[in-house]
Amino acid sequence: MASQAVKQRNTISLRGSAQIVAEFFNYAVNSILYQRGIYPQETFQQKKNYGLAMMVTKDDGLLAYLTNVTKQMTDWLEKGLLQRLVLVVTSAFTGEVLERWTFEVQTDEATLNGGAAPEKPEKEITAEIQAIIRQITASITFLPLLEDPCTFDLLVYTDTKSSVPDEWEESDPRYITNATDVKLRSFTTKVHKVDTVVSYRLADA
Numbered sequence: 001m002a003s004q005a006v007k008q009r010n011t012i013s014l015r016g017s018a019q020i021v022a023e024f025f026n027y028a029v030n031s032i033l034y035q036r037g038i039y040p041q042e043t044f045q046q047k048k049n050y051g052l053a054m055m056v057t058k059d060d061g062l063l064a065y066l067t068n069v070t071k072q073m074t075d076w077l078e079k080g081l082l083q084r085l086v087l088v089v090t091s092a093f094t095g096e097v098l099e100r101w102t103f104e105v106q107t108d109e110a111t112l113n114g115g116a117a118p119e120k121p122e123k124e125i126t127a128e129i130q131a132i133i134r135q136i137t138a139s140i141t142f143l144p145l146l147e148d149p150c151t152f153d154l155l156v157y158t159d160t161k162s163s164v165p166d167e168w169e170e171s172d173p174r175y176i177t178n179a180t181d182v183k184l185r186s187f188t189t190k191v192h193k194v195d196t197v198v199s200y201r202l203a204d205a
Contacts, residue, residue: 010119014111017191018077024129024187024194025085025103026070029154030056031136032087032101036143038152050130069154076158077192080107084157088174091148097174098146100199111191118190128187132196135184142182143200176201 012020027049034044034055039062044055057063076082082105089099111117155174176199184196 010121011117012120012125012189012191013117014191015078017111017189018074020125020189021077021105021192021194022070022074024132025073026066027054027056027133028101028103028136028196029066029087030054031133032089032139033057033062033152035137035140036089036099036146036150038089038150050126050133052130052133054133069156073156076156077105077107080109080112081159082107082156083159084155086155086157086174088153088155089146089150090153090174092151093148096201097176098148098150098201099143100174100176100179102197102199104195104197106193106195108191120188120190125187125189128185131185132187135196139198143198144202178202 030044031054033039034041034057039057039059043057043059043062045058047054047056057066073082073085084105085103087099087101088097089101090097108115108118153174178201179199180202181197181199184198186193186195188194
């Protein structure tokens with residue numbers, strides 16, 4: 001019986017994987033907004049997750065927005081329709097895109113088509129997510145200082161056959177000219193794999 005319980009806990013369903021990835025996106029976005037000073041530090045509070053002290057927003061408007069986005073992304077992830085999430089940081093003064101955090105998503109087709117659920121210990125997934133969150137926290141050591149007040153947008157790339165809620169708007173890719181790219185770590189549930197890259201514009205010499 002004991003071995004069966006362990007096996008069950010390590011099995012990753014499509015829905016369970018979607019929830020893990022969507023929760024990661026939520027915490028990653030919160031971490032970026034905090035670390036990059038997009039919102040004042042006093043609008044965040046500490047919450048423990050992944051064995052780390054995470055900073056999450058307590059701003060009602062931002063909280064409602066991220067909750068809505070996370071819910072929609074969970075649905076798209078369950079259907080294998082979510083391809084990419086991009087957090088774009090823009091100067092509030094000039095409208096110039098200064099940073100672009102890209103989370104590429106790959107979905108296992110076999111699982112999506114009803115194949116056997118893969119197995120991976122939850123502890124391994126958590127350790128991989130921990131490593132990415134730590135890299136986001138450490139990003140201030142290499143990213144240029146954001147001197148202007150900044151705003152952010154979330155761009156979600158989905159399969160063309162996905163239905164998009166009316167309140168969502170189409171957007172251009174918001175690329176950075178002559179960007180420098182830094183690849184961060186990846187994590188996988190064996191159902192979904194997430195690769196992370198941050199692109200930024202070097203400060204003028």
